[in-house]
Amino acid sequence: MASPGEHASFLPPVLTFLAAAVVGVPVFRWLGQSAVLGYLVAGVLIGPSGLSLIAEPGTAASVAEIGVVLLLFIVGLELHLSQLVSMRRDIFGLGAAQLVLCSLVLGGAGVLAGQPMGAAAVVGIALALSATAVALQLLEERGDLGSPYGSRAFAVLLFQDLSVVGILALMPLAASAGHGTGGPWLGEAAASTGRVLAAIAAAVLVGRYGLNPFFRLLAASGAREVMTAAALLVVLGTAMLMEKVGLSMAMGAFLAGILLAESNFRHQLEADIEPFRGMLLGLFFMSVGMSIDGSLVKAVWPLLFGATFAAILVKVALVAGLFRLFGSDTVSALRGAAVLAPAGEFAFVLLPQAADLGLTGPTATRFAVALAALTMLIGPIMAKGLDRLVDARLSREAHEAAAESPAELAEGAADARVLVIGFGRFGQILTQVLLAEGVPVTVIDKDVAQLRAATRFGFRIYYGDGTRLDVLRAAGIGKAELVCICVDDRDAALKIVDIVHEEFVSVRTFVRAYDRLHAVELMNRDVDYQIRETSESALAFGRAALEGLGLSAEAAAARAEDVRKRDIARLVLQQAGALPDGATWLGGSDSAEVRPEPLTEPVRPARALNAQTRDLLGQDRTEAAERLLAKPVPRPADNGEAEAGVEDDAELEAEGTARDV
Structure with a gap:
C-alpha cells in the first residue's frame, strides 16, 4: 500500500503552479499587460532557469498541451461550416502567403547567418508559424476575435495548423535528400495521407450521426458530472485520434468543435470545458516559460535578443503587408500582424524532430528553441506597445485634423452639448435623432471604420478609449450637458458611468443597457436614464x-x-x-x-413536440405542466x-x- 507521503507527492508541483499563476497574472494585469505575459514570466521564475521549483518541466508541458486542445475545441464550437467556407480566401490565400513568405525570408536570414540550407529552412518554417494560444488569448482579451482583422488572424492560424501535417511529412524527405538516399518516402507519404483522410471521415460520420443521440442519452440520466466527462471524452478522444494519424491534437479538437457546433448541447459543452481550458492554457504558457534555456541566454544574450526582436519585426512587417493586400486597413493590419508575431507551439515539435533527423545540429536546435520561446515572451509586450503607439498616432491625427478645420467649425464643435461614446449600430441610430434636431455632438470610438462612418454626419470626432479619463477630458466632456454611453461592453459601460459620476458630477448619464441584469446594475448607480438595447424594438x-x-x-x-x-x-x-x-x-x-x-x-402548459426536446426539458417540463394545470x-x-x-x-x-x- 502506498504511503500518505507518496499519495501527496503530486501536491508540491501543483501548488507551485497555482501560486505562480495567482501571483504572476494579477501583477501583470495591474501593469496593463496581457495575462499571457504573466504566465510566461511565472514559468521562467519557477523553471530550471529561475528558482528550479519544478523538477520535470517536460511532464508539465505534455499536460499543458491539453489547454491548447481545449482552446481550439471551444473556438470550433463558435464556428459553422458555412463560416469556414466563407473564410476560404483568407485561409488558403492569406494563410498560405503568410507561411511561404515568412518562411522564405526567415530561412534566408538563416542561410546568411551560415546555416546549411536544410537547417535554415526548418528554422525559418518554425519561426514563421504563429502561437495559436497566444494569438487567440490576445484577441479574446481585446474582444476582437470576431472583428475583421481577428477573423483574418484566425484564418492564418487555421491554415498553419493544417499545414503542419505536410511539413512533418516533408521533413524525412529533406533529411533523406540531404544524405543522398531515396527510400520509400513517397509510399509512406501516400499511406499517411490516406490515414488522415480516413480518420477525418470517421470523425465526421460519428459526429454527424452518433454524438447527438449519445448526449441525449446522457442528458436523460440527469447526471451533470457524466456530461462533463463525456465532453472531455469527445474532445480528447478526437484529438488523440488525429495525433495518431499525423495531424495535431489541436486540429483534432477543432474538428470536434466544428462537428458539435450545430448540436443542441453546444452551450452546455462549452460551459463544461471552459474551467479546464483556462487552467490548462495557463499551465501551457508557464511550460513555455520553463523551456527557455537560461544558460544559453546568459552565454549569447546579445545575439539571442537581437535575433528575437529582428524576427518579430520581420514578421510584423510581412504579415501587415499581406493583411493590407487582402483588404485590411493599416491599423487593423498592424494589430493582426502583432498578434501573429510570436513563434508557434509547433516550433517545439518541429525543431526537436529536425534534430533527430539530422537536419539541425544540437547548438542550432537549442538556439532556435530559445528564440521561439523568447518571441512568445516578448511578442505580447510588443503587441501591447504597438497598440499604444497606434492609439496615440490616431489621437494626434484627430487633434491635427480638428486644428486644421475652419475656425467657425472649431468653435461650433467646442460647444457640443452631447458626448456619444460608441458609434456602433446603437449609437448610429441615436445620433440620427440628435442630428435631425441640430444638436451638436461629439463622438468617441476606437473603431477606425466606425469613425470614418461618423465623418459623414458632420460630428466632432475623437479617436480613443472611452473608459479612460484623459480621453474623456480631451473630448470635452466637461462642457457637455449629457453623455450617451452606447458601447456594447457592459463592464466598459459601468466603468465609464463610475468615472463620470466621480469626476463630472454635473454631466447627466444616459446609458445603453446590455440586458436586464445590466439595467439593474445601472439603476443601482443612479444613472439618469437607461434602456435595454432590445426592449423597445422587441415591443x-x-x-x-x-x-x-x-x-x-x-x-x-x-x-x-x-x-x-x-x-x-x-x-x-x-x-x-x-x-x-x-x-x-x-x-x-x-x-x-x-x-x-x-x-x-x-x-x-408547455408541450415538447419531439423526443429530443422532451429529453432536454426533463423533469422541469413536467413540474411546470403540473403547476399550470392546477391553476384556473x-x-x-x-x-x-x-x-x-x-x-x-x-x-x-x-x-x-x-x-x-
Whole structure:
C-alpha cells in the first residue's frame, strides 16, 4: 500500500503552479499587460532557469498541451461550416502567403547567418508559424476575435495548423535528400495521407450521426458530472485520434468543435470545458516559460535578443503587408500582424524532430528553441506597445485634423452639448435623432471604420478609449450637458458611468443597457436614464405581429403598453430585492442572472413536440405542466381590462418610468 507521503507527492508541483499563476497574472494585469505575459514570466521564475521549483518541466508541458486542445475545441464550437467556407480566401490565400513568405525570408536570414540550407529552412518554417494560444488569448482579451482583422488572424492560424501535417511529412524527405538516399518516402507519404483522410471521415460520420443521440442519452440520466466527462471524452478522444494519424491534437479538437457546433448541447459543452481550458492554457504558457534555456541566454544574450526582436519585426512587417493586400486597413493590419508575431507551439515539435533527423545540429536546435520561446515572451509586450503607439498616432491625427478645420467649425464643435461614446449600430441610430434636431455632438470610438462612418454626419470626432479619463477630458466632456454611453461592453459601460459620476458630477448619464441584469446594475448607480438595447424594438416587433394577426393598431398598442408597464414594475422590484413569484436571482451578488418569467400567466402548459426536446426539458417540463394545470385558465382580457391592469400597477410604474423610460 502506498504511503500518505507518496499519495501527496503530486501536491508540491501543483501548488507551485497555482501560486505562480495567482501571483504572476494579477501583477501583470495591474501593469496593463496581457495575462499571457504573466504566465510566461511565472514559468521562467519557477523553471530550471529561475528558482528550479519544478523538477520535470517536460511532464508539465505534455499536460499543458491539453489547454491548447481545449482552446481550439471551444473556438470550433463558435464556428459553422458555412463560416469556414466563407473564410476560404483568407485561409488558403492569406494563410498560405503568410507561411511561404515568412518562411522564405526567415530561412534566408538563416542561410546568411551560415546555416546549411536544410537547417535554415526548418528554422525559418518554425519561426514563421504563429502561437495559436497566444494569438487567440490576445484577441479574446481585446474582444476582437470576431472583428475583421481577428477573423483574418484566425484564418492564418487555421491554415498553419493544417499545414503542419505536410511539413512533418516533408521533413524525412529533406533529411533523406540531404544524405543522398531515396527510400520509400513517397509510399509512406501516400499511406499517411490516406490515414488522415480516413480518420477525418470517421470523425465526421460519428459526429454527424452518433454524438447527438449519445448526449441525449446522457442528458436523460440527469447526471451533470457524466456530461462533463463525456465532453472531455469527445474532445480528447478526437484529438488523440488525429495525433495518431499525423495531424495535431489541436486540429483534432477543432474538428470536434466544428462537428458539435450545430448540436443542441453546444452551450452546455462549452460551459463544461471552459474551467479546464483556462487552467490548462495557463499551465501551457508557464511550460513555455520553463523551456527557455537560461544558460544559453546568459552565454549569447546579445545575439539571442537581437535575433528575437529582428524576427518579430520581420514578421510584423510581412504579415501587415499581406493583411493590407487582402483588404485590411493599416491599423487593423498592424494589430493582426502583432498578434501573429510570436513563434508557434509547433516550433517545439518541429525543431526537436529536425534534430533527430539530422537536419539541425544540437547548438542550432537549442538556439532556435530559445528564440521561439523568447518571441512568445516578448511578442505580447510588443503587441501591447504597438497598440499604444497606434492609439496615440490616431489621437494626434484627430487633434491635427480638428486644428486644421475652419475656425467657425472649431468653435461650433467646442460647444457640443452631447458626448456619444460608441458609434456602433446603437449609437448610429441615436445620433440620427440628435442630428435631425441640430444638436451638436461629439463622438468617441476606437473603431477606425466606425469613425470614418461618423465623418459623414458632420460630428466632432475623437479617436480613443472611452473608459479612460484623459480621453474623456480631451473630448470635452466637461462642457457637455449629457453623455450617451452606447458601447456594447457592459463592464466598459459601468466603468465609464463610475468615472463620470466621480469626476463630472454635473454631466447627466444616459446609458445603453446590455440586458436586464445590466439595467439593474445601472439603476443601482443612479444613472439618469437607461434602456435595454432590445426592449423597445422587441415591443414594437410584438405590436406589429399583433397587427399582422388582425388586431387593430389601438388594441395592439394597448397590449404592448401593458407589457411595458408590467416589465418596468418587475424591474423596479428586482432592483429593490422584492421579487415577484418566479423572477428569482440566480447565483451570488457578483454573478447573478435573471431567469426569464412570463409577465402574463400562460393559458396552457408547455408541450415538447419531439423526443429530443422532451429529453432536454426533463423533469422541469413536467413540474411546470403540473403547476399550470392546477391553476384556473384566465380569460384573455379585452382592451378595457388591459388598461385596468395598467392602473393597478400605477404606483410601481411611476417609479419605474423615472428610472427606465
